[in-house]
Amino acid sequence: MQLPIDSFELPNGLRVTLSEDHTAPIVAVNLWYHVGSANEPLDRTGFAHLFEHMLFQGSEHVAANEHFELVQRAGGTLNGSTWLERTNYYETVPSNQLALALWLEADRMARLVPAMTQEKLDTQRDVVKNERRWSVDNQPYGSWWEKLPALCFPHDHPFHHSLMGSMEHLSDATLEDVAAFFRMYYTPDNAVLSIVGDVGAEETRRLVDEHFGAIPRGNGRPPLADMAVTPTFGEWRREVVADDVMVPRLFLAMRSPILGSDEYYPASVAGAILGMGRGSRLHRQLVREQQLASSVMAFTFDLAKGSDLLILDATARPDVSGEALEAGVADVLDAMRHDGVTDDEVARAIALIATELITSLQSAQARADKLSQFATYFGDPSLVNRQVEAFERVTAPAVNRFAREFLGPDNRASLLYVPREAPDEVDDAAGGNVPGTTTHGEETR
Amino acid sequence: MSHGTRPAAGPPRPYIFPVSNREQLANGLTVYVVPLRRLPVATALLMSDAGAECDALALAGVGSLTVDVQPEGTTQHDGATLADAFEQLGGSLDTAVTWAHSEVSTTVTTARFGAAVHLLAEVVREPSFPESEVTRLREERMAELLQQRAEPRGLADDMFAHVCFAAESRYASPEGGEERTVAAITRDALVRHHGRYVVPARSALIVAGDVEVGAMLQLAEDALGSWRGDSAAPPEIAVAPRHQARMVHIVAKPDSPQSELRVGHLSVARRHADFHALSVMNAILGGLFNSRINLNLRETHAYTYGAFSHFEWRRLASSFETSTAVRSDVTGAAVREILGEIDRIRNDMVSPAELSLAVDYLTGVFPIRFETTAAIADALASREGYDLPGDYFDRYRERVAAVTAADVLRVAQLHLAPERLQVVAVGDPAIVRTDLEALQIGPVQLYDATGERMS
Numbered sequence A: 001m002q003l004p005i006d007s008f009e010l011p012n013g014l015r016v017t018l019s020e021d022h023t024a025p026i027v028a029v030n031l032w033y034h035v036g037s038a039n040e041p042l043d044r045t046g047f048a049h050l051f052e053h054m055l056f057q058g059s060e061h062v063a064a065n066e067h068f069e070l071v072q073r074a075g076g077t078l079n080g081s082t083w084l085e086r087t088n089y090y091e092t093v094p095s096n097q098l099a100l101a102l103w104l105e106a107d108r109m110a111r112l113v114p115a116m117t118q119e120k121l122d123t124q125r126d127v128v129k130n131e132r133r134w135s136v137d138n139q140p141y142g143s144w145w146e147k148l149p150a151l152c153f154p155h156d157h158p159f160h161h162s163l164m165g166s167m168e169h170l171s172d173a174t175l176e177d178v179a180a181f182f183r184m185y186y187t188p189d190n191a192v193l194s195i196v197g198d199v200g201a202e203e204t205r206r207l208v209d210e211h212f213g214a215i216p217r218g219n220g221r222p223p224l225a226d227m228a229v230t231p232t233f234g235e236w237r238r239e240v241v242a243d244d245v246m247v248p249r250l251f252l253a254m255r256s257p258i259l260g261s262d263e264y265y266p267a268s269v270a271g272a273i274l275g276m277g278r279g280s281r282l283h284r285q286l287v288r289e290q291q292l293a294s295s296v297m298a299f300t301f302d303l304a305k306g307s308d309l310l311i312l313d314a315t316a317r318p319d320v321s322g323e324a325l326e327a328g329v330a331d332v333l334d335a336m337r338h339d340g341v342t343d344d345e346v347a348r349a350i351a352l353i354a355t356e357l358i359t360s361l362q363s364a365q366a367r368a369d370k371l372s373q374f375a376t377y378f379g380d381p382s383l384v385n386r387q388v389e390a391f392e393r394v395t396a397p398a399v400n401r402f403a404r405e406f407l408g409p410d411n412r413a414s415l416l417y418v419p420r421e422a423p424d425e426v427d428d429a430a431g432g433n434v435p436g437t438t439t440h441g442e443e444t445r
Numbered sequence B: 001m002s003h004g005t006r007p008a009a010g011p012p013r014p015y016i017f018p019v020s021n022r023e024q025l026a027n028g029l030t031v032y033v034v035p036l037r038r039l040p041v042a043t044a045l046l047m048s049d050a051g052a053e054c055d056a057l058a059l060a061g062v063g064s065l066t067v068d069v070q071p072e073g074t075t076q077h078d079g080a081t082l083a084d085a086f087e088q089l090g091g092s093l094d095t096a097v098t099w100a101h102s103e104v105s106t107t108v109t110t111a112r113f114g115a116a117v118h119l120l121a122e123v124v125r126e127p128s129f130p131e132s133e134v135t136r137l138r139e140e141r142m143a144e145l146l147q148q149r150a151e152p153r154g155l156a157d158d159m160f161a162h163v164c165f166a167a168e169s170r171y172a173s174p175e176g177g178e179e180r181t182v183a184a185i186t187r188d189a190l191v192r193h194h195g196r197y198v199v200p201a202r203s204a205l206i207v208a209g210d211v212e213v214g215a216m217l218q219l220a221e222d223a224l225g226s227w228r229g230d231s232a233a234p235p236e237i238a239v240a241p242r243h244q245a246r247m248v249h250i251v252a253k254p255d256s257p258q259s260e261l262r263v264g265h266l267s268v269a270r271r272h273a274d275f276h277a278l279s280v281m282n283a284i285l286g287g288l289f290n291s292r293i294n295l296n297l298r299e300t301h302a303y304t305y306g307a308f309s310h311f312e313w314r315r316l317a318s319s320f321e322t323s324t325a326v327r328s329d330v331t332g333a334a335v336r337e338i339l340g341e342i343d344r345i346r347n348d349m350v351s352p353a354e355l356s357l358a359v360d361y362l363t364g365v366f367p368i369r370f371e372t373t374a375a376i377a378d379a380l381a382s383r384e385g386y387d388l389p390g391d392y393f394d395r396y397r398e399r400v401a402a403v404t405a406a407d408v409l410r411v412a413q414l415h416l417a418p419e420r421l422q423v424v425a426v427g428d429p430a431i432v433r434t435d436l437e438a439l440q441i442g443p444v445q446l447y448d449a450t451g452e453r454m455s
Helices: A048-056 A066-073 A094-112 A118-135 A144-152 A166-173 A175-183 A201-212 A265-274 A279-289 A323-337 A343-362 A364-378 A379-391 A396-406 B062-072 B078-086 B110-127 B131-148 B152-166 B178-185 B186-197 B211-226 B275-287 B292-299 B328-347 B352-364 B368-369 B373-385 B392-401 B405-415 B427-437
Strands: A005-011 A013-020 A028-032 A077-082 A085-093 A193-195 A235-243 A249-256 A293-300 A308-316 A413-421 B021-024 B030-035 B039-047 B094-097 B102-109 B204-207 B247-253 B259-268 B304-313 B318-328 B422-427 B444-448
Touching: A013 A201, A013 A364, A028 A094, A028 A364, A048 A118, A048 A175, A066 A077, A066 A094, A066 B352, A085 A364, A085 B318, A094 A193, A094 A201, A118 A166, A118 A175, A118 B259, A118 B292, A118 B304, A118 B318, A118 B427, A144 A235, A144 A249, A144 A323, A144 A413, A193 A201, A193 A364, A249 A323, A249 A396, A265 A279, A265 A293, A265 A308, A265 A379, A265 A396, A279 A293, A279 A308, A279 A323, A279 A379, A279 B078, A293 A323, A293 B131, A293 B178, A308 A323, A323 A396, A323 A413, A323 B039, A343 A379, A343 A396, A343 B039, A343 B078, A343 B102, A364 A379, A364 B204, A364 B405, A396 B078, A396 B368, B030 B211, B030 B373, B039 B110, B039 B373, B062 B078, B062 B094, B062 B110, B062 B131, B062 B186, B078 B110, B102 B110, B102 B131, B102 B373, B110 B204, B110 B211, B131 B178, B131 B186, B152 B247, B152 B259, B152 B318, B152 B422, B204 B211, B204 B304, B204 B373, B275 B292, B275 B304, B275 B328, B275 B352, B275 B392, B275 B405, B292 B304, B292 B318, B292 B328, B304 B328, B318 B328, B328 B405, B328 B422, B328 B427, B328 B444, B352 B392, B352 B405, B368 B373, B373 B392, B427 B444
Parallel strands: A013 A193, A235 A413, B030 B204, B247 B422, B247 B444
Antiparallel strands: A005 A013, A028 A085, A028 A193, A077 A085, A249 A308, A249 A413, A293 A308, B021 B030, B039 B102, B039 B204, B094 B102, B259 B318, B259 B422, B304 B318
């Protein structure tokens, strides 16, 4: 199953990928800027995400909120998202509206600053603060995706701090910050544009050149702080959080090989054997047989720099303690590391992963986002066509090598939520920790 | 061309909703086959008219639990072996319940499709409902309900249904039931539910993807042709509002930084003739990002990350519902704005620009809704479950395009009833109670997280 791929680069550094598909009269336009929370100054946490909101507030030729209106009026869907190492903006529109979508993206890439006002910044700051309240502060376990990266990366590491940002830092953000961030990172040579759907190559190239060709190249960016970390944590670090939750929930992270490395594929297969589907080890043993957990899953963050994280997420049944849950999860990891995996388990995991990859590519926007991902991180969008075969090449010995190196107790970061009334129960296995406190290893970098 | 000029659209390219082939087997099972020439995948969805609307009131949630336990063992395989069989094919077995139907489904690559359909058929025809798995899954559902006591969004949704619909209506409880009713579900109840409602004449196999009609009809006959079972009539559903007058309901969640708000009331059935006009009206009021309610609460006032309205459709009734989470100290102000927007759309015709935005969006986005085999299978399941006409999707866009501003005004006046609105706020009573009382929109009642009244 091969997507047709046509890539080129404009003189100003914008890398463009086109994949034609005339099945439905729609086109997906997808833009990745290679900037994320990792690039924020440490006294401006949340800024990249706040900035993403500002991108929808208009540009020189587009009024406030007109971006959303124009795309929806054209019969399109749209959104954007901020992640640790990239920010994406995308819309899917009827294919006869390609020029509109490109014009909108080009206007905000080239001419955002004239439309930025203090009032817009103040409003979006409040909107983001509400988003923080809604997804983090007012949700059980909501703080996990702040606390887990903080536990897994050293204090000054670009992946350590909160992507949503603190209320204080959000309040500190200024209009000058917005302009400076824009000039630094929102330039064609720091961006990748992918276009997938019912459009012709010649016409698309012409439109891309017309709208983006004259945008000047950027003036360079500061390098990221050193992203290197040791391949494993070197210990089992723990944080216990007493919170407004009804049952314990454990997030157990392991450092794992980065997205795109050869070892990423056996790592993903190991994750699927552990926690993908009802036939996975964690589900069979913790949900079905021992009934310690009501749900359990495994996934990776898919980070392309420094280290990835393989994360297990297990929710305890009401009568089960956090300690018992964590011990149950650890037993499954220990057994897999000690006994290895079977060929059948590997075949099952590969079948699940491959089917999911192919199924997800039905959506033009999902395809476009994958093309942008491979172009941004590896400079080669055609890698999307080699993923299924890369997974199909994974063998049980390769998974076992991964398990021996990465699934041990010297590579675990446990973030355990427990109900407030419950006594602190986590047994210290890492040495010297008082239950209920945070421990971080000291990294030498 | 100067970069200041917004480009015009090219000539629109036609889109036709995929053609589906409909047959009925001798045993009464309906089979839909939708061949799609795209990627080498296909979705099989086996649905039955055995959804939440078929639950007896005292056993609300039995339909949901039935379909969840079906994959945990059949007369031929235990649950672990079944899961493994599906997953070796690369598919997961998904179960779901809606008000109108229950379903099992899977999506796999073409080469494995025949085997997947046979497994689906086994799960639907001959589940064994092992006692241990019934107990386990019932307890998992109870655990979910327990966890919801600390989860304000789910609390708000369930409380809203509870105050919209009379206690004797099945619609007052969630599709999955509530603690009291789920606790009472036994293995016998699941067996009965399955025996009465998961039968050929109440079921449909929907296949969408890289398949051929002839081969699929043969596959359906092989896997399901010998399936037998007699239908029974489900219980009647009472439809009545719980409260005749406007009221405010506060679910206490001390120290909440936000209030989860739901504002609305009981409304019309899915097949009502005003469905398309209501869809357009709702898009303008609170369905689009640039809707009146969202622009007001998010962009003008910055009270929230997002505010929306929608009709929660069911077969015999719906509920109209505005939904948002706002900073605790602006709870009263946000409710006032929502009530103001509901009044406004009832008092004056919407502008031509607002009307065209809603119509152009709903008609233009149509093909984007159906990119995947699963989306098409779901669309057919919905059409079947609500007993909509066979040409429902073919005619959708023209019926939306025919809606006028006068239609929008008429349905807003007829179907939005400010005097019956129920306001639910899950939040900190220390902050919100006085504000909500000060609005003087109706009596204010306080509840705890289990829905019990407090003084």
